[in-house]
Amino acid sequence: MSISNLVADTIWQKIESTHSVTDDQLSILHFIFGKNFERATRIFDQGGVKRISGEPSGRSIFQVVGESRKKEEYLCFPEHYCSCYSFFYDIVNRGEELCCKHQLAARLAASTATCIDVKVSDDELALLLSKL
Ligand SMILES: [Zn+2]
Numbered sequence: 001m002s003i004s005n006l007v008a009d010t011i012w013q014k015i016e017s018t019h020s021v022t023d024d025q026l027s028i029l030h031f032i033f034g035k036n037f038e039r040a041t042r043i044f045d046q047g048g049v050k051r052i053s054g055e056p057s058g059r060s061i062f063q064v065v066g067e068s069r070k071k072e073e074y075l076c077f078p079e080h081y082c083s084c085y086s087f088f089y090d091i092v093n094r095g096e097e098l099c100c101k102h103q104l105a106a107r108l109a110a111s112t113a114t115c116i117d118v119k120v121s122d123d124e125l126a127l128l129l130s131k132l
Pocket residue numbers: 074076082083084085086087100101102103
């Protein structure tokens with residue numbers, strides 16, 4: 001794991017423990033993730049992050065809106081995966097970025113406990129996951 005990732009993880013954990021984010025934390029995250037973080041904060045500010053939880057299991061996945069006019073939504077796990085093109089191209093394929101803007105937006109919303117919570121049945125969640 002890279003140093004940047006370790007620093008970012010420490011900051012995410014701090015934000016999670018207080019459910020609030022300081023200007024200093026924002027500037028460090030911006031330093032680490034650059035333009036992707038700016039884009040993520042725009043998505044976050046628009047309330048573009050939903051957490052879809054299955055009941056009764058409580059398993060969840062995030063649904064994050066894109067920035068294009070079409071307003072596509074991407075399914076993502078903040079730490080591991082996003083269904084967008086950039087995740088496969090920039091992160092998995094070229095290894096140039098640590099994560100995409102949707103993952104960052106989801107992480108920001110999750111750690112500040114400000115995502116829109118949507119409850120579905122476990123069957124519906126399974127159906128959603130089967131389309132990944
Ligand atoms: Zn993405």
